[in-house]
Amino acid sequence: MPEEANEAQRRQWNDEVRLSGWLHREPLTATVTPTLLHHAALKGGETVLDVGSGGGRSAIAAAGQVGPDGEAVGADISLPLVALARQRAAAGGVTNARFVVADVQTAVLEGAPFDVALSQFGVMFFDESVTAFANVRAHMRPGGRLAFVCWQSLADNPWFAGASLQPFCPPPPRPGPGKNAIGPFTFAAPEHTAGVLAGSGWSAIEVTPYRQTVTVEPDVLLDDDSYLRYLGVAHDDLAEARAACERHLAPLRRSDGRYDAPLAFQVFAARN
Numbered sequence: 001m002p003e004e005a006n007e008a009q010r011r012q013w014n015d016e017v018r019l020s021g022w023l024h025r026e027p028l029t030a031t032v033t034p035t036l037l038h039h040a041a042l043k044g045g046e047t048v049l050d051v052g053s054g055g056g057r058s059a060i061a062a063a064g065q066v067g068p069d070g071e072a073v074g075a076d077i078s079l080p081l082v083a084l085a086r087q088r089a090a091a092g093g094v095t096n097a098r099f100v101v102a103d104v105q106t107a108v109l110e111g112a113p114f115d116v117a118l119s120q121f122g123v124m125f126f127d128e129s130v131t132a133f134a135n136v137r138a139h140m141r142p143g144g145r146l147a148f149v150c151w152q153s154l155a156d157n158p159w160f161a162g163a164s165l166q167p168f169c170p171p172p173p174r175p176g177p178g179k180n181a182i183g184p185f186t187f188a189a190p191e192h193t194a195g196v197l198a199g200s201g202w203s204a205i206e207v208t209p210y211r212q213t214v215t216v217e218p219d220v221l222l223d224d225d226s227y228l229r230y231l232g233v234a235h236d237d238l239a240e241a242r243a244a245c246e247r248h249l250a251p252l253r254r255s256d257g258r259y260d261a262p263l264a265f266q267v268f269a270a271r272n
C-alpha cells in the first residue's frame with residue numbers, strides 16, 4: 001500500500017520529545033518574524049494562510065496586521081502545536097486567527113481564496129514539495145502573494161549543533177520513489193527552491209538573503225539527552241555526543257555562558 005503523504009513527518013511533529021526539542025528552539029526562529037512580515041506587506045482586511053504555523057506566533061502577528069476585517073489561518077500537521085497556537089491566540093484575545101490541523105501538501109483548507117500565504121520555516125518538510133506548493137497556490141486568489149523564510153546552507157548556520165551528531169546517529173532514510181529529501185536546509189540553494197516554486201506554477205519569484213545574530217540561552221541550541229536519544233544517539237554515546245555539540249558551538253559561546261547565534265536565512269517571495 002502506498003505510504004500516506006508526509007507520514008514520517010506527521011509522526012515526528014506529533015511526538016512529545018520532538019516537540020519539546022522544537023519549542024526550545026522557537027525563541028531563535030521567532031526573531032525573523034518582522035522580516036517575514038515586511039516581505040508579506042500585509043494590508044488591513046487581507047486573508048492570510050500561515051503554512052506550518054507551529055505554535056502560532058507568526059499567524060497571530062499576521063492577524064494583528066490584517067486587523068479585524070482580515071483573518072489569518074494557521075495550518076499545521078502537529079495536533080499539539082495547533083493546540084498551543086489556539087491557546088496563545090485565546091490568551092492574547094486574538095479573535096481573527098484560527099488554527100487547523102492539516103497536511104498542507106494535500107489538504108483542502110477552509111477560508112480560500114487567500115490573499116497571502118506565508119511561512120516561517122514551515123515549508124521544508126514536504127515529501128513532495130512541488131505538489132505541496134501547487135496545493136498552496138490552489139488556495140490563493142489570482143495575483144495572491146507568497147512569502148516564506150527558510151535557512152541558507154548548513155555551512156552558513158554554525159549555530160546548528162545537529163551537524164556534529166552525524167557520527168552518533170543513523171543516516172536519514174533515503175526518499176522513497178517520487179519523494180524528495182526534507183529537512184531544515186532543503187531549500188538552501190536558491191536555484192533549486194526557485195525551480196520548485198516555478199514547477200508548482202508560482203511566478204515573479206524573488207529571493208532576499210539575510211544575516212542576523214541573536215543572543216540565546218544554551219538550551220536554545222543544545223539539545224537535552226532525551227532529545228539526543230530521540231535522534232537515535234545510543235545511551236552509551238550520550239556524553240560524547242553532547243561534548244561534540246558543545247565543541248561545535250564553542251566559537252559562538254560568550255563569557256556569560258550564552259551564545260551568539262549567527263542566523264543565515266532567506267525570504268522567497270512569489271505571486272500566483
Ligand SMILES: C[S@@+](CC[C@H](N)C(=O)[O-])C[C@H]1O[C@@H](n2cnc3c(N)ncnc32)[C@H](O)[C@@H]1O
Pocket residue numbers: 006009013026029030051052053054055056057058075076077078081102103104105119120121122123125126
Ligand atoms: C520548524 S517548525 C516552524 C513552526 C512555526 N512556523 C514557527 O516558526 O515557529 C516547522 C513546522 O512545520 C509543520 N509541518 C511540517 N510538515 C507539515 C505539513 N506537511 N503540513 C503542515 N505543517 C507541516 C510542523 O508541524 C512544524 O510546526
